[in-house]
Amino acid sequence: TPLILWIRRDLRLADHPALAEAASSGRLVIPVFVLDEVAEAYGAAPKWRLGEGLAAYAKALEGIGSRLILRRGAALEVLRALVAETGAGAVWWQRVYDPAAQARDTKVKAALKAEGLEARSFAGALLFEPWEVETGQGGFYKVYTPFWKAVKGRDVASPAAPPKALRAPEAWPASDRLEDWALGAAMRRGAGIVTKHAHVGEAKALDRLHGFLDARVQDYREARDFPGRAATSGLSENLTWGEIGPRTIWHGGVRALQEGAAGGAEGAEHFLKELVWREFAAHLMHHTPEIASQNWREGWDAFPWRGDSDAAERWRRGMTGEPFVDAAMREMYVTGRMHNRARMIAASYLTKHLLTDWRLGLAWFEECLIDWDPASNAMGWQWVAGSGPDAAPYFRVFNPAGQAEKFDSDRAYRDRWIAEGQKKPPQTALDFFAACPESWGLSPGQRYPKPVISLAEGRERALAAYASRDR
Ligand code: FAD
Secondary structure, eight states, X not given: OOEEEEESSOOOSSSOHHHHHHHHTTOOEEEEEEEOHHHHTOOHHHHHHHHHHHHHHHHHHHTTTOOOEXXXXXXXXXXXXXXXXXXXXXXXXXXXXSHHHHHHHHHHHHHHHXXXXXXEEXXXXXXXXXXXXXXXXXXXXXSHHHHHHHHTTSOOOOOOOOOSOOOOOSSOOOOOOHHHHOTTTTOOSOHHHHHTTOOOSHHHHHXXXXXXXXXXXXXXXXXXXXXXXOOSOOTHHHHHTTSSOHHHHHHHHHHHHHHTTTTTHHHHHHHHHHHHHHHHHHHHHHHOGGGGTSOSSTTGGGSOOBOSOHHHHHHHTTOSSOHHHHHHHHHHHHHSOOOHHHHHHHHHXXXXXXXXXXXXXXXXXXXXXXXXXXXXXXXXXXHHHTOSTTOOOTTOOOOHHHHHHHHOTTOHHHHHHOOTXXXXXXXXXXXXXXXXXXXXXXXXXXXXXXXXXXXXXHHHHHHHHHHHSOO
């Protein structure tokens, strides 16, 4: 009987244990993506990016004699219907770890099993399953460094090779048309502009990895903090949609570490450490799913966070008058990505200088990032806000001007994204105005805004709120 391969955020052929086993089993395989309750809830940019990824993946599957069937509806109902139509005896999938998806998968697995089907989930999205890393006391890790020490020497299985062919059923079940889903519809900023910056699909992801390991990994450790330089891998976008597997990246990094003993080893080790931050985020989310919605640390519910405000709206629009922060917000609006240092500065400014609840920032990132990852986003926000595990202490308030001095002293980053005041602004800075909705009333000829709040006043207000909070 055929086997349904339920595809989710795993749009790749290589390094895909479930797909590899399905191919070698000799069974007829029906790959299907379901636009279900979990995917329907994605923000505008992730949804658009999902659509691009699905189009590329459908082509890749055609290249091995298969197809991607598209269906819309509640996951369990759709899978049941497909089983009935095709006579499939099994549904396989690769695990994901965010709470909404896990709840769905648990329900689906139990129901299909109860109906006598083979419902089987596979590893592949992570290097280490969240429950396979335990402290000496048998608990989960709340601090990154011991987590890293616990995993760094472990063997990581070699990535599975991409299958050369997948056996197709005699007749394919009907499929929706991707265009009819209009996954880009909610993208208010011109999706055309984000397209210029996206790297869609497995082949581009592998190019990115090799380009990074060939040319940039040596300098990664020092250069990764400078948002004006192209010093990082850019792979988060592809990891999020599963267009590359973490084992492929891990083994690439380990090879660079071994070959680069002369000078590249430090960079390669640091790169592996960053990749493990992603694992740590998934680990935390698996063990404390509330990390995405509630203050992780005790005592923080009493903190006087502010709700939405004009100031927060100016933050979203890249109009705070603080150039490093605005450059970051505009970069995200135009490209769907933001440099890691810029994420920290922008998040710190919102939660500290503007005293705004981190959940507002988390939601805006979820709306705008094409590399949106529920676990890394939640961990990042709570880390910056001071309310999360292994967090930066609240009293460490990033000074965006000082940070700009240090990490953007040649202004490369700010000039790339802020048109105002430049005689000949670069296309990137102009694209921001083309991308943002007319209702914002912004234009490149406008005067750059005055700061929402002075840095000194914002800092003092944040520290006073912290000191007075009821712990
Ligand atoms: P590289 O420097 O090349 O690193 C390689 C890989 O390591 C990345 O692709 C990523 O998978 C992982 N990684 C690196 N840094 C981190 C980190 N701090 N946390 C978790 N994983 C990391 N990352 C996301 O993928 N999605 C998000 O939604 C997201 N939201 C964030 C929100 C905030 C407030 C902060 C501070 C960070 C967030 N990050 C998020 C983490 C980080 O900023 C990005 O992973 C990184 O900028 C991606 O760029 P890169 O692929 O070039 O990274």
